[in-house]
Amino acid sequence: MSSFSPVPPPEDRVRPIMRVQYARAETLDIIAQPTLARLAQYWLSRRNGAELPLRSSIDPLDIPWALPKLYLVDCVRVDPATAADGGRWRYRYRLAGEEIEAMYHTETRASIRGQWLDDIIPADGVAAVMERWRPLPEQHMVLYMHGMIYRLSHRVARGGRLMLPLCDEPGGPCTSLLGATEYDWADLSKQADIVITQIPAAGLP
16 A cells, blocks of 8 residues: 655645756766666666657656656647747646655646646746746757656645656657656745756656
8 A cells, every 4th residue: 555645744834935956967876866776777778779768668667766756758849939938849748656646636627637737827027937838859868857846735745856868769859748746745944945957858878
């Protein structure tokens, strides 16, 4: 039975200030959370000499230990004039594991499956989040975030988030993202940090 609970400790009620730092790395060895590090190695193993693995090469039967924390997002090209942030992409959640669904459902009483990213984040955060995600499909970046990864109305959690680009054809463009989140509830503070690290897939062994 899973020990996961989407309900935070009762004292977690104040929304802290978040400070964002950006970094660049050339290796996946920086990933601190065990499940995320293991998923990163699995993603590497499915590349078969290519820059990105095929989405069809990701077999849930290979990674049962990660499924509750996983989500799969479609990267959809759009006209820049109609994009949420004036960019070229929208992102739609195709699948989500038990823990991801529970977190989102507790906040909204809805499923995250089928939802567009820019529809589920606060309007004042859309531009920053879309800019953060854009290097994944455009530059084939791996994105690793650690620190405070959830800052909702009455929830604060610290841990890590990993996002891995996938393609539909060998050598083709990124068409989807495989993501996972691993975290624990944290003590509140007035200042909370998050470090966002970009890792080029092209430079990985």
